Amino acid sequence: MYEGIVQDLIDEFGRLPGIGPKSAQRIAFHILQTPQFDVSHLAQLLVDVRERVRFCDICGNVSEQPRCAICRDPRRNQTLICVVEDAKDVAAIERTREFRGLYHVLGGAISPIAGIGPDDLRIAPLMQRLADGTVQEVILATNPNLEGEATATYLSRLLHTLEIRVTRLASGLPVGGDLEYADEVTLGRAFEGRRSV
Amino acid sequence: MYEGIVQDLIDEFGRLPGIGPKSAQRIAFHILQTPQFDVSHLAQLLVDVRERVRFCDICGNVSEQPRCAICRDPRRNQTLICVVEDAKDVAAIERTREFRGLYHVLGGAISPIAGIGPDDLRIAPLMQRLADGTVQEVILATNPNLEGEATATYLSRLLHTLEIRVTRLASGLPVGGDLEYADEVTLGRAFEGRRSV
Numbered sequence: 001m002y003e004g005i006v007q008d009l010i011d012e013f014g015r016l017p018g019i020g021p022k023s024a025q026r027i028a029f030h031i032l033q034t035p036q037f038d039v040s041h042l043a044q045l046l047v048d049v050r051e052r053v054r055f056c057d058i059c060g061n062v063s064e065q066p067r068c069a070i071c072r073d074p075r076r077n078q079t080l081i082c083v084v085e086d087a088k089d090v091a092a093i094e095r096t097r098e099f100r101g102l103y104h105v106l107g108g109a110i111s112p113i114a115g116i117g118p119d120d121l122r123i124a125p126l127m128q129r130l131a132d133g134t135v136q137e138v139i140l141a142t143n144p145n146l147e148g149e150a151t152a153t154y155l156s157r158l159l160h161t162l163e164i165r166v167t168r169l170a171s172g173l174p175v176g177g178d179l180e181y182a183d184e185v186t187l188g189r190a191f192e193g194r195r196s197v
Numbered sequence: 198m199y200e201g202i203v204q205d206l207i208d209e210f211g212r213l214p215g216i217g218p219k220s221a222q223r224i225a226f227h228i229l230q231t232p233q234f235d236v237s238h239l240a241q242l243l244v245d246v247r248e249r250v251r252f253c254d255i256c257g258n259v260s261e262q263p264r265c266a267i268c269r270d271p272r273r274n275q276t277l278i279c280v281v282e283d284a285k286d287v288a289a290i291e292r293t294r295e296f297r298g299l300y301h302v303l304g305g306a307i308s309p310i311a312g313i314g315p316d317d318l319r320i321a322p323l324m325q326r327l328a329d330g331t332v333q334e335v336i337l338a339t340n341p342n343l344e345g346e347a348t349a350t351y352l353s354r355l356l357h358t359l360e361i362r363v364t365r366l367a368s369g370l371p372v373g374g375d376l377e378y379a380d381e382v383t384l385g386r387a388f389e390g391r392r393s394v
Contacts (some may be wrong), residue, residue: 002288006259010244012239017227018220027213029285031243031252034258039247046228049206050236053229053350062203062229065311069200088226091199172204 006032050066054175058123058129060105070094070103073147077101079136083126083155085109085143105131109147110154116147118154124156130162137165144171203229205221216286231255255326256289257302257319263336267291267300274298280323280352282306283339290338298336306344307351313344323352327359334362 002010006028013024031039055061056068063069070076070090076184080101084090090103106121129135135193138159152168159166171189182190199207203225228236238307239394252258253265260266267273267287277298281287287300303318326332335356349365356363368386370379379387 002259003250003261005242005246005261006250009242012242016224018223019216023215025285025288026215028246028285029259029283030214031246034247036247044205045202045245046236046240046243049202049225049228050231052234053200053203062199062226064200064202073359088222097276 014192030113055087056106058125059090059103060087060107061103062087075100078134080139081126081135081137082139082141084141085148085151089141099139101137106142106151109142109149109151111150123153123155123158127158130159130164133163135164137167140166140168144169227337252284252302253290255322256287256300257284257304257322258300259284265299272297275331277336278323278326278332278334279336279338281338282345282348286338297337298334303339303348306339306348308344308347310354320352325354327356327361332361334364337363337365 010021010024010028013019013027014021016024016084028118039150052064053062054064054066056063056071057066058071059068061068061070065072077100079097081104082093082099082101083104083106084093085106085108087105090105093099093103104122104126106123106126108116108121109119110116110118130138138155140152142151142155156166156168170193171186172193173179173186173190179187207218207221207225210216210224211218213221216224249258251262251263251269253260254263255268256265258265258267262269274297277296278301279290279296279298280301280303281290282303282305284302287302290296290300301319301323303320303323305313305318305377307313307315307318307355327335335352337349337352339348339352353363353365367390368383370376370383370387370389376384
């Protein structure tokens with residue numbers, strides 16, 4: 001609908017996740033009206049991020065160095081590993097400031113439908129990290145859905161052969177939520193996991 | 198939450214219209230997993246669009262040349278000008294393939310609340326285009342909302358001093374819509390504008 005490169009830019013934006021054709025058009029027009037310096041900055045940042053950012057050799061988190069900031073930090077508890085599906089989950093957990101151990105990013109979850117088996121995940125590197133006996137507890141923090149639960153079950157069986165404590169994040173009512181609106185599975189889990197007060 | 202430039206990229210994406218922090222993060226991670234060649238292509242396109250794309254000297258539509266493809270096309274009806282608020286509206290009207298005349302982009306609508314008066318819009322260039330007597334009809338295609346109607350009213354008064362036919366796009370029920378769900382103003386307009394069949 002537009003001349004040459006404007007349409008190309010709209011098409012490119014439309015390929016990004018979560019951006020439909022209308023948003024893509026809106027963003028392209030925003031770019032047209034943004035100072036040239038700012039657009040060059042964004043363009044350079046895109047290239048830099050893609051060139052310089054990689055995944056940590058140890059945990060799989062995003063990093064500008066072979067080892068990420070968390071794996072490099074000696075103050076982190078080296079006896080505790082939290083296993084997550086995705087690097088985005090690391091950021092989510094870091095935001096809570098509750099966890100001071102290390103991470104291990106699997107790069108997905110077991111999903112027979114999507115054709116993802118245990119061999120497609122970073123499970124072998126996890127077993128290597130556990131081999132020297134430093135780690136005392138592995139927290140399984142995969143998503144509380146079908147694939148995440150399947151992955152947690154698979155890992156817990158695998159890890160129980162080692163002398164390591166294996167835990168799973170608690171399921172229950174979300175804080176600030178309404179009991180009335182909780183689904184039955186979540187409410188069931190909340191009963192199951194009830195604690196003395 | 199992320200190291201250096203990844204967070205910078207998330208922040209930059211978050212500044213684009215219609216992209217919240219979660220989407221910005223999702224897009225940044227998508228970029229990390231996109232082939233380097235494709236990311237460079239997007240970056241170059243951003244720079245190119247900002248450098249090469251401008252607004253048509255005559256109508257204000259987006260263009261890579263001083264005059265846009267529509268203004269350059271001799272097959273377009275030179276006696277008809279459709280006045281729109283935004284260059285995005287040109288694309289929307291072109292998609293209908295109903296209109297074969299020329300356009301004039303005002304660059305907004307009169308809005309006392311936003312402090313936009315007639316002098317902030319491209320009204321003087323419109324009057325210049327109408328001066329030589331070629332144009333026989335001006336179609337006011339500003340949005341059917343408060344600001345768009347105010348702008349259309351202002352322009353129709355201004356243009357009635359010239360010997361030019363001034364028309365306004367019809368208001369009425371959207372095709373495929375449900376009469377039951379139409380708001381009363383739209384339904385009122387549909388009655389007002391009813392036609393013999």
